[in-house]
Amino acid sequence: MAERAQVASLDALESFRAGLIVFLSKARPALEDICDEVRRTRSWLESDRRVYWENQVRVRSRELEQARQELFGASLSGLRQPTAAHQANVARAQAALRQAEEKVQHTRQWIRELENQTLPLTRQLDQLNSFLAADLVHAVAYLEQIRSTLEAYTQMMPGAALVHPAAAGGTSEGAPGADGAHQPPAGTEVPKV
Numbered sequence: 001m002a003e004r005a006q007v008a009s010l011d012a013l014e015s016f017r018a019g020l021i022v023f024l025s026k027a028r029p030a031l032e033d034i035c036d037e038v039r040r041t042r043s044w045l046e047s048d049r050r051v052y053w054e055n056q057v058r059v060r061s062r063e064l065e066q067a068r069q070e071l072f073g074a075s076l077s078g079l080r081q082p083t084a085a086h087q088a089n090v091a092r093a094q095a096a097l098r099q100a101e102e103k104v105q106h107t108r109q110w111i112r113e114l115e116n117q118t119l120p121l122t123r124q125l126d127q128l129n130s131f132l133a134a135d136l137v138h139a140v141a142y143l144e145q146i147r148s149t150l151e152a153y154t155q156m157m158p159g160a161a162l163v164h165p166a167a168a169g170g171t172s173e174g175a176p177g178a179d180g181a182h183q184p185p186a187g188t189e190v191p192k193v
Helices: 010-076 084-156
Strands: none
Touching: 010 084
């Protein structure tokens, strides 16, 4: 003889479903923020910093050339000797150019490194986002369908009110019998399947 289902609480199912909806509403924007931050960082390195330092190399190259021309002009003119200030200007311009060239190299290195470090992780984030967008949304709908089905079941069965553990108290109705199987409340007819 088949027993009827012991539906203890539809509230627990609805509470879980509501919690899943809250989780989805917070997790998806967080994942999108992470992906956006990675894209912004990559764009900043490629479009802003790389371009800035490449322009600085050009500007500082011109400044170095100008400082060398001034030093050369001072040494060619018989009227004055190249001064320490001219030599210091050349040295300062060379150091500035070296710094800009190093920054270009570091920026290019960071662009490669960022891509190598973030690509596997962003793929995982994309998979997780797909899971959240598709599978968990379907799970929320499925939980609602289960709740509706169980609610219809409890209303369909004669005397099949929801059994709340707190309401059942210490009564033996609906409690496991000697063989460990749940026994229906006294006077309840068990449907045959």
